[in-house]
Amino acid sequence: MQSFNPPVRTLMGPGPSDVHPRILSAMARPTIGHLDPVFVGLMDEIKEGLKTIFKTENELTMPVSAPGSAGMEACFANLVEPGDKVIVCINGVFGMRMKENVTRLGGEAIIVEDSWGEAVSADKLEETLKNNPDVVIVAFVHAETSTGAQSDAKALCKIAHQYDCITIVDTVTSLAGTELRVDEWGIDAIYSGTQKCLSAMPGISPISFSERAIKKLSTRKTSVSSWFLDLNLVMRYWSKGAKRTYHHTAPVNTLYGLHESLVMILEEGVENSWARHQRNHELLRDGLEAMGINFLVNKKNRLPQLNSVFIPEGVDDAQVRSTLLNDYNLEIGAGLGVYAGKVWRIGLMGYTSRKENIVLCLSALKEILGK
Amino acid sequence: MQSFNPPVRTLMGPGPSDVHPRILSAMARPTIGHLDPVFVGLMDEIKEGLKTIFKTENELTMPVSAPGSAGMEACFANLVEPGDKVIVCINGVFGMRMKENVTRLGGEAIIVEDSWGEAVSADKLEETLKNNPDVVIVAFVHAETSTGAQSDAKALCKIAHQYDCITIVDTVTSLAGTELRVDEWGIDAIYSGTQKCLSAMPGISPISFSERAIKKLSTRKTSVSSWFLDLNLVMRYWSKGAKRTYHHTAPVNTLYGLHESLVMILEEGVENSWARHQRNHELLRDGLEAMGINFLVNKKNRLPQLNSVFIPEGVDDAQVRSTLLNDYNLEIGAGLGVYAGKVWRIGLMGYTSRKENIVLCLSALKEILGK
Structure with missing residues (x-):
């Protein structure tokens, strides 16, 4: 070898897309401890940078220490309880993966299906919501990486909220590449990746949870099945100052890379x-x-x-x-x-x-x- | 920013420990696609390198694309089914975390407790096994990072097998730093970290499963609750040749770093x-x-x-x-x-x-x- x-x-x-040399070289900087005050400062800056590019004020905004698929699972594992009815809109591979998440967590997935290559249909979503008044979550993919189709996240979230549902939105491929406004559009739980339009290395997954999503999480009747992804614990690791509590060891050098990619996006706007x-x-x-x-x-x-x-x-x-x-x-x-x-x-x-x-x-x- | x-x-x-400059510089090499044939060759070499340092012939040997806590969860989530009785030996923080994993997965944790700073007692384990003939898994920490105590993994595994149990062993801090022989000692599921004695960056977790562990996994009555950590899927992503199936996007640059750290350990022996x-x-x-x-x-x-x-x-x-x-x-x-x-x-x-x-x-x- x-x-x-x-x-x-x-x-x-x-x-992955090409990683900018500035980001590659950031990753090669000397590793420091994940409890080092200087590192904690870096984590705070990453949170702020992510809030800016997600266009959100959500306090629970941070990267999950694992790839986009784990970011997806973080959203579903924290928000879906056994028995919950969840509408999953499927128009490609990643919608199917959402369904897989719901089922494994003991939720009931109700499918809104559109052809591969087409956007998710707002009319079909509304009809399905009308017919299923006990649905609590609507999940869909903003930018389907398997086909290159984008759906109207703003319109879909609006409908979901009219029926009092929380929204989970996959923006792995859209973040920083196409219009995305978390707060204005009413996205409650969002996950993305770093290896697409952020030009950073694969391996971590920015997420953000609205107050509505946190309320659903904090009123769960059952504990989150995953310890690693339980945001009750992870968000304490990412919280500021004295409230910070050890959870896992953050991927230090990968976060150097994400930080540099955020600096670059903010420079560009x-x-x-x-x-x-x-x-x-x-x-x-x-x-x-x-x-x-x-x-x-x-x-x-x-x-x-x-x-x-x-x-x-x-x-x-x-x-x-x-x-x-x-x-x-x-x-x-x-x-x-x-x-x-x-x-x-x-x-x-x-x-x-x-x-x-x-x-x-x-x-x-x-x-x-x-x- | x-x-x-x-x-x-x-x-x-x-x-984390100091990351060697050779490893830092490996991480800064240009990112390539995770389906690139050259990258697949790298994955195969990583598997072989990990088998050598774990001292195992286990075909299911690979890094989980997330930190050691996710490696822990990969072992428990795949092997523990709801209702399974699992002995968890606790002599520090990471034994407690094992218990947390078992409970969240619907298993029943039976505790063998030793004081912090002491090794896990083989006698107590044996007594507990005698009193609980329906236990199916024994889990313990080889090297307790919270105290610096090491337990006799060989002796504990031998006892567990006498009672027909599968063993799950935490070697996050021991791998490459102290004697560890997966096959000879009869460890069935093992997880480790890269940020300790491998001198690599934090963020991924080498694991290995024996035939016995794979049998338990493949005869599950329920599906693994985590899609991201389901080894039925992950191991196909890491399998050789035509059987390889897309699962998630591997953390490409982090794997460059792990590969270089394996090259260095093999150079040293x-x-x-x-x-x-x-x-x-x-x-x-x-x-x-x-x-x-x-x-x-x-x-x-x-x-x-x-x-x-x-x-x-x-x-x-x-x-x-x-x-x-x-x-x-x-x-x-x-x-x-x-x-x-x-x-x-x-x-x-x-x-x-x-x-x-x-x-x-x-x-x-x-x-x-x-x-």
Whole structure:
């Protein structure tokens, strides 16, 4: 076994995206103790930075010390009690995973289903809520990473609240890449990832809980089945000053990386980051359409940071992706589920969302496809 | 918010230990995709490296993508079913946390209690097993980080197997610092951390499951309550070749760090690492005893990598630790639980376990205490 020196790739898949050199170098700074007062100061700054980019005043805003899937589980494990009826909107892989979470926790999942590649239907949600007056939670994915479709989180949350439900929203792929306003839209529990539009390394998951969500958590009749993800405990570890209580050992260097990525997003301005993702999407879109390549998702619901496009007929999916990877060091993503072998997912997330990468991707595809 | 530049500390607390510059620099290498064939090769090497240092042939050997507390939970969540009777041996904080895991999962915890600072009593375990013939799991901590006591894992596992129980063993602080032989000792489910004697960054947790443990997992009547930690799914993500199935996004850069730390341990030889920890413990011990400072744990059960010593009478605990931190950039650990304010925990783990640090710690303590 010898030291590992990775190839230098351009990451245009569904995540991880390219990690900015400033963030990589932040991660290599000397480790300090997780109880060191200087580290506690860093944690406070991370909370504030996350509040800014989530556009929330929620005090319970912090990163879970594990990947986005654990952030998802943190939301469900804390809010779903055995017997709870939960509406889960499914329009791709990550909605299915939400359902899996609900079921394992002893909740009853009621499904609102839309086709892969389409947005979650507000009408279907409202109808399902009407027919199920005892539902307590509505869960949906804002930005479906499996298809590149985005749903109208504001409208869906509004309906959910009209029926007195708490909302759980997956924003793993949307945070910092497309408009997102936690407080204004009424999102009660939100989770995201760092390896998409934040340009940071994979491995931790920012979350935020509203007062309404905390009320549901604090009035549980049963204890949270997970000790590691029990926010009653985790939030004390992330609280300020004397109330801080040891829970686990935070991933110190990974948090250096997240901190640096927050510094960078705040330098750019989160609205400017949304605009950059949109602008670069349009450049890529124009180039792809000029080659006769079509999008899976209609224009209205299309995520700028994740472009799912149909593989041209007669083209060998795996061979193209492997040529891109081996000859151009360029990674694009395969289709998932019903779209495996049918679409490519081309990410323009975070630091990857730059003109030079669009040019590279379009030129390489042209060469390989002989366009 | 500005870029964070941590102070350069010497970490002689209960963890994290100093991370070797080779490992820090490995973490800063460019991120690649978690499905990249080159990354899959890295995952395979990590599995092999972990098998070597755990001294096991267990195929299910890999790091959980979250801290040691999640590694603990992975063991309990997969093996404990509602109604299972589990003996939990408690002689410090982390035994208590095991009990908490069992209870939350619907298991019944039967406690074997020993004083903090002492080893787990094999006799008490045997008596408890005799009195509870329907126990299915025995869980204990090999190296209690809260006190620095080590228990005889080999003897405890032997007894547990005589009563047909599966064993779950916490080796967060022992792995690579003190003798540990998973297969020879009959440990069925083991978890550890990277931020102790592996000198790597905190955030992931190596685990290993024996055939016996996998049999218990695969014959469960209920599904694992955690989707994120369900090893039925996670082990497919870590399996070789075509069987590999997407589960979550691995913490790519953190795994670069773990890989480099495994390369370094294998270069040194794991037995040589154990011997180094013992040798350096003796140097520190001699110096502390010469200053009239006494150990909490008796010689036989003392962990070389974590030295709990009584704070001399009349000395202000917090002030000494804060002077060490602020004037010498030296972190040592406070006491926990019943020993808060009564002991210091001085770690000599991994890369921290070097002569220069022992000299620094002894000299600084002498100056502060006026010895």
